[in-house]
Amino acid sequence: MSAVLFVSSESAAISGAKVGGVADVVAEVSKAIAEVNTGPSGNGVQVVLPEYACLALTERTLCGQYSVNFAGNQLTLNLYRVLVEQGVTHYVLSHPWLNSPEVYHNDTDNRPFAADASKFALFCLGVAEAIKQGAFGEELEVLHLHDWHSATLAVLRAFAPQYQCLQELRTVYTVHNLALQGTRPFSGDDSSLQAWFPWLGYDGQQICDPHYQHCYNPMRTAIALCDKVHLVSPTYVEEVLQPSDPERGFIGGEGLEGELQKAHQQGRLVGILNGCDYEQEAACYPHKALWPLTQQALFSAMAKQPQLSSGHYIAHVRMQQWQQLLIKPWLGSVGRVTSQKVALLAQHTATPSAGTLVIDAVLDELAKEQKHFIMLGSGDSYYEQLLTQAMARHDNFLFINGFSLALSDAIYELCELFFMPSSFEPCGISQMLALRSGTPCLVHGVGGLKDTVKEGDNGFVFNGDSPAQQSEQLLACLTRALDMHKDQPQRWQELCANARECRFSWHEAAKAYLSELYED
Numbered sequence: 307m308s309a310v311l312f313v314s315s316e317s318a319a320i321s322g323a324k325v326g327g328v329a330d331v332v333a334e335v336s337k338a339i340a341e342v343n344t345g346p347s348g349n350g351v352q353v354v355l356p357e358y359a360c361l362a363l364t365e366r367t368l369c370g371q372y373s374v375n376f377a378g379n380q381l382t383l384n385l386y387r388v389l390v391e392q393g394v395t396h397y398v399l400s401h402p403w404l405n406s407p408e409v410y411h412n413d414t415d416n417r418p419f420a421a422d423a424s425k426f427a428l429f430c431l432g433v434a435e436a437i438k439q440g441a442f443g444e445e446l447e448v449l450h451l452h453d454w455h456s457a458t459l460a461v462l463r464a465f466a467p468q469y470q471c472l473q474e475l476r477t478v479y480t481v482h483n484l485a486l487q488g489t490r491p492f493s494g495d496d497s498s499l500q501a502w503f504p505w506l507g508y509d510g511q512q513i514c515d516p517h518y519q520h521c522y523n524p525m526r527t528a529i530a531l532c533d534k535v536h537l538v539s540p541t542y543v544e545e546v547l548q549p550s551d552p553e554r555g556f557i558g559g560e561g562l563e564g565e566l567q568k569a570h571q572q573g574r575l576v577g578i579l580n581g582c583d584y585e586q587e588a589a590c591y592p593h594k595a596l597w598p599l600t601q602q603a604l605f606s607a608m609a610k611q612p613q614l615s616s617g618h619y620i621a622h623v624r625m626q627q628w629q630q631l632l633i634k635p636w637l638g639s640v641g642r643v644t645s646q647k648v649a650l651l652a653q654h655t656a657t658p659s660a661g662t663l664v665i666d667a668v669l670d671e672l673a674k675e676q677k678h679f680i681m682l683g684s685g686d687s688y689y690e691q692l693l694t695q696a697m698a699r700h701d702n703f704l705f706i707n708g709f710s711l712a713l714s715d716a717i718y719e720l721c722e723l724f725f726m727p728s729s730f731e732p733c734g735i736s737q738m739l740a741l742r743s744g745t746p747c748l749v750h751g752v753g754g755l756k757d758t759v760k761e762g763d764n765g766f767v768f769n770g771d772s773p774a775q776q777s778e779q780l781l782a783c784l785t786r787a788l789d790m791h792k793d794q795p796q797r798w799q800e801l802c803a804n805a806r807e808c809r810f811s812w813h814e815a816a817k818a819y820l821s822e823l824y825e826d
Contacts, residue, residue: 310448315455321362338816340393357398420497454488457524479532538733539754543577557730581812582738607708617694636677638721643685744806
């Protein structure tokens with residue numbers, strides 16, 4: 307097979323270009339494909355992403371300049387090579403309109419995705435022009451798009467006459483998270499398909515949002531137009547073929563189940579489980595290392611705000627209390643504080659008293675055994691505040707509202723049980739990292755969590771046909787874990803050993819990419 311080009315918004319290979327799991331996938335599977343396909347010294351895999359202001363680039367070599375007609379302006383984009391490592395070449399496309407201070411922008415003016423949609427539309431146009439002019443080599447055969455940020459390339463490939471050459475490339479689309487689809491109006495807005503590409507003719511029926519016919523949906527578009535559609539776990543494929551049903555606590559196709567069913571019927575839909583990096587050994591932190599790492603994470607989060615927040619103040623006081631009492635947290639969690647990850651904790655329980663939240667019930671259950679819970683993450687302000695308020699009510703809970711890679715590694719290593727109560731989970735990286743550290747996991751049996759964590763083998767799994775049932779089973783699951791830890795120490799050690807021995811191989815995933823995605 308000849309060369310493949312990954313088009314992505316993130317890559318963990320470049321400092322500053324990681325926000326979520328997609329960055330780890332792009333960085334790790336590109337290396338694995340290069341090794342499987344061309345050997346360690348090969349150059350068959352290339353990755354391109356925008357040059358954000360937050361990137362920490364140590365070197366950049368100009369490889370080309372490309373002029374494009376975008377939003378009524380003739381713009382010049384520069385392509386820089388910034389990293390060549392283990393058979394993978396990383397590039398960034400540079401222009402002031404791409405040079406955002408962070409990877410993603412949080413729109414606050416009731417125009418979801420507006421700033422990012424314009425940024426990534428320009429990025430896709432620049433990539434199309436660079437491919438057309440041979441920037442990534444004549445041997446390029448596979449174009450691999452990741453999430454909605456690169457999906458507009460599928461529109462240009464299908465409908466722009468000047469980019470018909472892209473139709474010669476086998477084009478693969480990976481869905482990392484259906485909850486974020488990048489939907490924008492077709493017209494009537496500065497951030498719309500017509501505003502970006504007034505010269506483009508297209509079939510609106512193929513690329514419109516299924517619920518909002520006047521809107522362009524990048525994710526629906528790529529699912530409809532690409533040669534193969536890839537989801538990041540086998541169970542997630544099964545789930546997205548069904549419509550979402552919030553009343554029974556089920557998150558499925560999020561409105562795109564019809565397009566995904568069509569892809570499935572056509573043999574274009576493939577589920578391949580993500581892997582984990584086992585070449586990099588799991589961190590081995592002494593317990594005392596937790597506190598300086600926690601303090602560093604807190605100070606870093608504090609420094610990003612002009613005023614001290616109540617959450618950071620409470621967390622700092624709580625951290626000092628735990629440090630003085632030599633407390634070792636028993637339950638740990640790392641992840642984005644979003645509806646996907648923590649909505650279940652915000653549900654009300656029927657017991658022990660009306661109005662109690664699941665997070666309160668979890669902490670009450672832990673308190674019975676004098677156990678403590680540390681959580682690291684940031685995201686939705688509503689859930690951040692809810693967790694901060696829970697921390698104020700319970701002295702066995704420490705919520706660090708921010709992110710630190712070093713602290714997350716310490717939590718995976720030092721906690722006795724890792725907690726992922728996600729409402730849905732396309733694959734999940736955190737549970738794999740916890741298992742790598744020999745830490746059993748307590749998870750909701752959905753998506754990649756179901757594919758990686760097995761009840762009684764390497765962790766504990768809850769289910770339920772409604773949010774109320776899920777909440778009840780979550781608490782029962784936690785009780786089982788606490789009881790086993792207290793009453794069956796040998797059995798618990800077997801769980802830890804099984805967790806440490808789990809292997810989810812990027813090498814095997816790469817072979818599946820080659821055979822199931824890149825070949826007919």
